[in-house]
Amino acid sequence: MSTVAERLNDIQQQITDACRRAARNPEEVTIVAVTKSVGPERAREVVDSGIVHLGENRNEGLDLKQSAIGSDARWHFIGSLQSRKVRDVIGRIDFLHSLDRKSLAKEIQKRAERPVDCFVQVNVSGEASKSGVSPDEAEDFIRMLGAYDKIRVVGLMTMAPNTDDEEVIRSTFRGLRELRDEISSLGLPHAPCTELSMGMSNDFGIAVEEGATFVRIGTAIVGYESGERS
Ligand SMILES: *Cc1c(COP(=O)(O)O)cnc(C)c1O
Numbered sequence: 537m538s539t540v541a542e543r544l545n546d547i548q549q550q551i552t553d554a555c556r557r558a559a560r561n562p563e564e565v566t567i568v569a570v571t572k573s574v575g576p577e578r579a580r581e582v583v584d585s586g587i588v589h590l591g592e593n594r595n596e597g598l599d600l601k602q603s604a605i606g607s608d609a610r611w612h613f614i615g616s617l618q619s620r621k622v623r624d625v626i627g628r629i630d631f632l633h634s635l636d637r638k639s640l641a642k643e644i645q646k647r648a649e650r651p652v653d654c655f656v657q658v659n660v661s662g663e664a665s666k667s668g669v670s671p672d673e674a675e676d677f678i679r680m681l682g683a684y685d686k687i688r689v690v691g692l693m694t695m696a697p698n699t700d701d702e703e704v705i706r707s708t709f710r711g712l713r714e715l716r717d718e719i720s721s722l723g724l725p726h727a728p729c730t731e732l733s734m735g736m737s738n739d740f741g742i743a744v745e746e747g748a749t750f751v752r753i754g755t756a757i758v759g760y761e762s763g764e765r766s
Pocket residue numbers: 570572593614615695736737738752753754755756
């Protein structure tokens with residue numbers, strides 16, 4: 537059975553290969569290890585293997601892992617965030633990957649003590665089950681965010697459909713990249729929008745080929761909590 541360090545090595549190699557295919561520099565790609573499904577010990581193992589960026593999708597998970605790891609990591613909130621949870625979460629994360637509505641922006645403005653680096657989540661594939669603003673709404677939404685000085689739009693985030701059809705996945709990621717290029721070219725001071733948060737365990741190679749700068753990888757790094765190692 538493989539260890540976290542072995543799996544990470546393998547993933548880093550796959551990222552390097554994908555970068556070579558796309559003529560990109562692997563240093564442009566940051567791995568966010570999603571530790572939401574494992575405990576603090578496994579998360580500590582990830583940090584000890586050299587990963588600095590950790591992703592969580594619940595306040596409780598953040599609590600648990602921050603008490604074990606603290607400032608050795610940078611913290612990414614990756615899931616949908618309920619407005620009433622903003623108060624608990626916003627002061628202790630470095631990046632929010634799921635800004636998708638004005639009410640959430642308002643709440644962040646009210647609760648944050650310093651500007652928060654946010655990704656605007658975009659529903660590129662248009663699936664009803666996915667959150668995010670539609671690509672058509674994205675520019676207006678991001679312009680509107682200029683009213684909130686606690687929000688800095690560092691980039692866009694999306695999730696590809698859960699399918700084996702590589703072309704569907706690829707066109708989702710490509711769509712996000714094209715939107716990112718349009719928005720960053722607007723030169724909005726509050727929205728440099730240079731980053732692309734896309735790619736998970738099953739599709740990060742395609743995402744890197746299409747320009748991902750942050751990949752959010754869970755199970756391929758951390759495995760499952762029990763059963764695989766004793
Ligand atoms: C859980 C999760 C991931 C990681 O998923 P894996 O398939 O385990 O790599 C990435 N992004 C978001 C938004 C998630 O909720």
